[in-house]
Amino acid sequence: MLNLQAIVDCRRMLTGTTAELVIVVIGEYIEPKPGQFIRVKCKGGFLPRPISVCWSNSTNKVICLVVESRGPSTEWLINLEPGEKLDISKPLGNGFNLSPGKRYLLIGGGIGVAPLFSVVIAHISSDSILCFKNKDNVVMDYDFVDYCRDAVVVTDDGSFGQKGRADEVLRDFLSKPHDEYEAILTCGPKPMMAAVAKIAEEFGISCQVSLEERMACGIGACKGCSIKLRSGMGAVCKDGPVFDSQEVIWDE
Amino acid sequence: MNSVNTAVEFCGKMFKNPILPVSGTFGNGLEYGKYFDLSILGGITSKAVTFDPRSGNPQPRICEVAGGMLNSIGLENPGLDAFERDSLPFLMELESKFTQVFINISGSTVDEYREIARRLREKVGFFEVNISCPNVKGEGMAFGQDPRMAFEVIKAVKEVAGMTKVIAKLTPNVTDIASIARAVEDAGADGISLINTVLGMRIDPITGKFGIANKMGGLSGHGVFPVAVRCVYQVAQAVKIPIIGMGGVSSGLDVIEMMRAGATLVGIGTANFLDVDNLAMPKILDDFKNVCQENKFLNVSDLIGAHA
Numbered sequence: 401m402l403n404l405q406a407i408v409d410c411r412r413m414l415t416g417t418t419a420e421l422v423i424v425v426i427g428e429y430i431e432p433k434p435g436q437f438i439r440v441k442c443k444g445g446f447l448p449r450p451i452s453v454c455w456s457n458s459t460n461k462v463i464c465l466v467v468e469s470r471g472p473s474t475e476w477l478i479n480l481e482p483g484e485k486l487d488i489s490k491p492l493g494n495g496f497n498l499s500p501g502k503r504y505l506l507i508g509g510g511i512g513v514a515p516l517f518s519v520v521i522a523h524i525s526s527d528s529i530l531c532f533k534n535k536d537n538v539v540m541d542y543d544f545v546d547y548c549r550d551a552v553v554v555t556d557d558g559s560f561g562q563k564g565r566a567d568e569v570l571r572d573f574l575s576k577p578h579d580e581y582e583a584i585l586t587c588g589p590k591p592m593m594a595a596v597a598k599i600a601e602e603f604g605i606s607c608q609v610s611l612e613e614r615m616a617c618g619i620g621a622c623k624g625c626s627i628k629l630r631s632g633m634g635a636v637c638k639d640g641p642v643f644d645s646q647e648v649i650w651d652e
Numbered sequence: 653m654n655s656v657n658t659a660v661e662f663c664g665k666m667f668k669n670p671i672l673p674v675s676g677t678f679g680n681g682l683e684y685g686k687y688f689d690l691s692i693l694g695g696i697t698s699k700a701v702t703f704d705p706r707s708g709n710p711q712p713r714i715c716e717v718a719g720g721m722l723n724s725i726g727l728e729n730p731g732l733d734a735f736e737r738d739s740l741p742f743l744m745e746l747e748s749k750f751t752q753v754f755i756n757i758s759g760s761t762v763d764e765y766r767e768i769a770r771r772l773r774e775k776v777g778f779f780e781v782n783i784s785c786p787n788v789k790g791e792g793m794a795f796g797q798d799p800r801m802a803f804e805v806i807k808a809v810k811e812v813a814g815m816t817k818v819i820a821k822l823t824p825n826v827t828d829i830a831s832i833a834r835a836v837e838d839a840g841a842d843g844i845s846l847i848n849t850v851l852g853m854r855i856d857p858i859t860g861k862f863g864i865a866n867k868m869g870g871l872s873g874h875g876v877f878p879v880a881v882r883c884v885y886q887v888a889q890a891v892k893i894p895i896i897g898m899g900g901v902s903s904g905l906d907v908i909e910m911m912r913a914g915a916t917l918v919g920i921g922t923a924n925f926l927d928v929d930n931l932a933m934p935k936i937l938d939d940f941k942n943v944c945q946e947n948k949f950l951n952v953s954d955l956i957g958a959h960a
Binding site: 439440441445446447448487488489613614615616617618619620621622623624625626627628633638 | 676677678679683684686707711712713714715716717718719720721723725728922924925926929930
């Protein structure tokens with residue numbers, strides 16, 4: 401019987417409450433697509449937790465998760481030591497809709513930068529705007545700087561990088577001359593993504609948002625994560641987590 | 653070595669084994685069907701079918717609790733027409749492989765239950781009538797919380813069901829579940845399934861926010877198992893018609909315990925979510941067979957009602 405286990409290779413704290421967890425998959429490895437997630441069984445939790453894949457490597461059968469502690473399950477995850485075993489699912493969800501050879505503008509908020517990194521590391525040409533509350537919350541800035549043509553870090557209070565909010569910085573950025581972007585990709589707090597969606601529409605640029613909802617089955621069977629879209633209902637775990645920003649009904 | 657005979661008879665139909673997934677946890681089979689061969693299951697229960705499409709409740713719909721979860725999905729489903737067109741063919745094909753099919757019917761009025769049953773009669777072997785729905789003509793009280801309302805719904809469905817067997821799905825959120833069971837037996841139910849979820853609520857102690865948008869929701873998971881066992885036992889003492897026991901079942905031992913309490917068939921719901929390979933059903937089925945083998949329970953039907 402299939403039993404997709406993984407072993408923790410290393411765990412590195414990025415902030416006091418956020419860890420980068422690199423795990424090696426035992427058994428069949430399926431390469432995650434940028435924007436997909438996996439479900440992880442956690443001690444201290446009942447339901448497996450859906451965590452976005454930050455990056456992966458098919459040669460070494462390695463998946464990297466960047467996890468922010470929000471409760472007992474994720475607290476357990478950020479304290480894992482090398483050698484510990486994890487039960488994980490195959491990659492789930494639709495992932496970002498990407499065209500090779502096109503350029504994308506990524507705008508991430510907080511821990512939302514982690515799934516955006518999966519786009520960048522897939523050698524998709526991109527510029528990024530990374531937004532955080534303050535310098536203590538900044539994560540992965542160097543990783544984006546290494547892989548993107550342009551990467552800008554922004555903090556609400558200006559304690560690191562540029563001072564500003566995601567929507568102000570984005571509007572500013574798009575108001576100046578810039579390359580043509582196939583789409584804006586965004587992941588972060590819902591109000592931030594709603595604001596980004598509005599600006600994208602103003603500037604006539606296509607936009608994909610990576611949403612999250614609590615999940616039970618993770619595969620579209622239970623309707624636990626179902627959200628209202630303009631075209632009907634959609635399961636964040638199966639029809640998403642990535643949606644066209646104009647499909648999403650933001651003011652619910 | 654003697655091997656275990658897992659077959660059981662329920663309402664005149666043979667089931668390969670007593671195990672089936674519970675309504676609302678398994679879609680209409682397509683999603684989990686990608687992970688394992690559904691024809692290994694004794695039966696399958698559809699997602700609730702309402703007459704009109706329902707979009708369900710706002711988010712958040714679920715919230716984890718110790719040993720379980722709360723849900724208030726709100727019966728999201730595409731409605732009767734879409735069910736007939738998109739889901740029924742697959743379920744009928746599964747039935748042809750001798751996995752018995754239960755279509756779960758849900759409604760806001762007695763007429764709604766009757767109309768759905770009339771349209772779907774004799775397409776598959778069983779209706780599971782979800783009477784945990786609030787009766788919009790009964791001040792929001794669930795049909796299954798009042799013996800007379802429960803009687804009315806089951807009688808109405810039975811009148812139009814033809815050869816399709818009618819199973820009443822009971823809610824535990826009542827004072828005396830045996831009285832509801834007797835009422836549905838009197839109304840002509842061919843069997844009873846129980847328990848639906850236990851009404852619960854969470855409030856975040858720091859923010860004051862409710863755990864789920866609907867405020868109240870249904871508790872499921874192994875925390876409710878003793879409630880389910882107790883209810884199955886009480887109903888088995890009260891009626892002659894056979895029982896499907898469900899509520900917090902997550903292992904072969906749980907399946908046996910439910911059968912001993914009085915269940916002929918056993919439903920598995922929330923446990924489906926806990927296995928990241930989506931193989932809870934086959935694993936629990938194997939576990940059940942192994943425990944029976946180890947303990948020489950060679951005919952599982954001997955376990956039904958076999959308590960002290």
